[in-house]
Each structure stands twice: as structure tokens, then as C-alpha cells.
Amino acid sequence: MPPLDHLQVFNALNASPHTRLELSAQLGDGLAAALWSNRDDARDYQAPSHHTLSCYIADGTGTFRRQRPSDRGAPDKLCVMPAGHESNWVINGSIRLAHLYISEEQFALGCTRLLDREPRELQLREATFLDDPQQARRFRQLIGLDWAEPAERLLASSLAHAIIDHAVLNQVGLRQGLKLKGGLAPHQRRQLLDFIEANLEQPLTLEELALRCNLSAYHFARMFRASFGLPPHQYLLARRLHRACQLLRMGALPLGEVALSCGFASASHFSNRFRQALGATPGAYRAAFSC
Incomplete structure (x- = not known):
């Protein structure tokens, strides 16, 4: 995983004068995490090279995607932003949210290990405001750890892997219209x-x-x-x-x-x-x- 300031979604949030970065850490194995506060803002994410899973920790009832103004966020709602996808967000009022950033390589390993499929056959499905109590609970456990303390950062890494595994098993589908060339039989x-x-x-x-x-x-x-x-x-x-x-x-x-x-x-x-x-x-x- 590149340094945090090389991650497009991280940078897009960090560039806003309305945003406050509460916590951030590299968790190893192509993983990184951040905890954010934001209010009265608009953010665009332009086809990042990494996957992002997010969980609303507090507020967020005025947050929506610009193309879907009737769908609003809330505490414990989850969003899946795959690599290569563009999304545009409006934040009315306040929000506190956690992000987990995942490299394409770590995603590929999950597809191979958990699904026994070629990663190029599969895609992480985009999702907005999912209800998944198990994932939300893991995110809350994740932000409850002290990422600056080495032992707790290792526990955070283990939790992050559990979050990714759950997403691979529940949010991954076949790519449509894909014609595979090359590769092993x-x-x-x-x-x-x-x-x-x-x-x-x-x-x-x-x-x-x-x-x-x-x-x-x-x-x-x-x-x-x-x-x-x-x-x-x-x-x-x-x-x-x-x-x-x-x-x-x-x-x-x-x-x-x-x-x-x-x-x-x-x-x-x-x-x-x-x-x-x-x-x-x-x-x-x-x-x-x-x-």
C-alpha cells in the first residue's frame, strides 16, 4: 500500500478545509485506515486505484450522493467504493466516518483464497448505505483501538482483514461481458x-x-x-x-x-x-x- 498521502480518496478528503483527520495508520498487508470528521462539504472521488470501505460512525443523515439525493446516510451505514469508480458526495450537517483503504493486490489475494476464482473475473460491487451490523461492529471495534500503539495496531490489522474477507464474500460479483485472454487454465x-x-x-x-x-x-x-x-x-x-x-x-x-x-x-x-x-x-x- 502506498503512503496515505498517495491514496486518492484520502487526499480528496484531506484537501477539504471542512474536514478533520482524527486518526490514520498504515496497517500493513496493503491496508490503511482513517477516521474523519466533516461538515457542510462536497467531495468527489475520481476513479481511485484502491478500494475504499466506509462506515458512518455518527451523524451523516444529511449526506447523500449527488446522483441520488433521496438516499441519505445514518450511523452504522456502510459504503463500498471500488477502485476505478467515480462518486460524488454532498455533506449537509456533520458526519463522522471511518475509512478502510485496500490495495488491488490484497483484494486479489482475497478473491483467490476465499472464492478460488481469478481476481480479473470478479469485481467489488459498489454499494451505498448498506445495512450490515456485523461489519459496522467491526468498524467500531477498529476505531476503538489505539493505532499508534504497536500491539493494538496489529489487532487493528487483524480486524481490517476480517472486514475485507466479509466484503469479498458478500460484495463481490462476476464482471459482466468479460472475455478473458491469457492466464493459466x-x-x-x-x-x-x-x-x-x-x-x-x-x-x-x-x-x-x-x-x-x-x-x-x-x-x-x-x-x-x-x-x-x-x-x-x-x-x-x-x-x-x-x-x-x-x-x-x-x-x-x-x-x-x-x-x-x-x-x-x-x-x-x-x-x-x-x-x-x-x-x-x-x-x-x-x-x-x-x-
Whole structure:
């Protein structure tokens, strides 16, 4: 995830003299969050390169989309603003709302992991003023955490992942009229995913993965990215870190064993990669979830 000031929706709100940024944080794994207050304003979001999920925390009864003036917001209402979509908003009165920003790569991983579909086949459906008590409760838990405190930021990241997973399972649909070109065949994709999951502890190479699909390494890398929305090494690292998080939350397996179980060459290599992705060491992550 780029820095917050590189995110279009964040910048559009932050540029307004009527808006106050209460909280913001990078949560790692292509996620960021912000808590805003605003009043008597108008904001336009022009085809952002990231997805945005929002939840109205307080007020918002005078907020509406310019094209739909009869539909008004309210506390606990949710909005889904997909990447690439334009939306125009009018805020009459006051509003307090939380935003969760999601990279295209993190969305792609969710589609692959939860739906076993190619991300390019799917789209996050735009929605305005949804009622979803479970999601609203998660957002309220999210903003109740101290994002400046490392352990609570890790808990916030876990909550953010739960919010994304829920959205992928409930707000994703097939792209209409899509004609897929390139990419791996469905049986290749399925066999490859199964092989990766069964061998995460092994030092898998691009050439080895390509051989399983009877492709050159160069052609395989292009086909993989077309199907999965990210390059092979990034997908493999994400799956290893996902397994590491599961093992760290489950118990007291020594960090060196966690590293080897997830295919990292050493505990130090594991720690460096983990910190880069999640903003904390594996030990700090375990401690945050053992409290």
C-alpha cells in the first residue's frame, strides 16, 4: 500500500478545509485506515486505484450522493467504493466516518483464497448505505483501538482483514461481458495452488512452478500475473506470511520453527520479511494476540 498521502480518496478528503483527520495508520498487508470528521462539504472521488470501505460512525443523515439525493446516510451505514469508480458526495450537517483503504493486490489475494476464482473475473460491487451490523461492529471495534500503539495496531490489522474477507464474500460479483485472454487454465491454476499450499516450507523457485505448468519461467510469470493479479514471488510470500500468522496465533512454536515451516531460510530472514509486511516482528505479533 502506498503512503496515505498517495491514496486518492484520502487526499480528496484531506484537501477539504471542512474536514478533520482524527486518526490514520498504515496497517500493513496493503491496508490503511482513517477516521474523519466533516461538515457542510462536497467531495468527489475520481476513479481511485484502491478500494475504499466506509462506515458512518455518527451523524451523516444529511449526506447523500449527488446522483441520488433521496438516499441519505445514518450511523452504522456502510459504503463500498471500488477502485476505478467515480462518486460524488454532498455533506449537509456533520458526519463522522471511518475509512478502510485496500490495495488491488490484497483484494486479489482475497478473491483467490476465499472464492478460488481469478481476481480479473470478479469485481467489488459498489454499494451505498448498506445495512450490515456485523461489519459496522467491526468498524467500531477498529476505531476503538489505539493505532499508534504497536500491539493494538496489529489487532487493528487483524480486524481490517476480517472486514475485507466479509466484503469479498458478500460484495463481490462476476464482471459482466468479460472475455478473458491469457492466464493459466483453470486446472493449472487449481493444481498450482494446491501444490504451493502443500509445499510452503520448501524453497520453491519460479522455474519449479513453471515446470508444473509446462511453461517457460518467463511465460509462466506473465500467465500467473494475469490469473492472480500479482507476480508469483509476491503471491508466495503472502501465503507464507498468512501461514506464519496462523502459527503465531495458535501457540508457542519457536520462531525458528515457524520460519522453517513457512519456507523462510532463517529466523532473521523471516523476521525481516514479517516486519516489512506487517510493521512488527513475529514476536510482537504473537504477544499482541496472547494478551
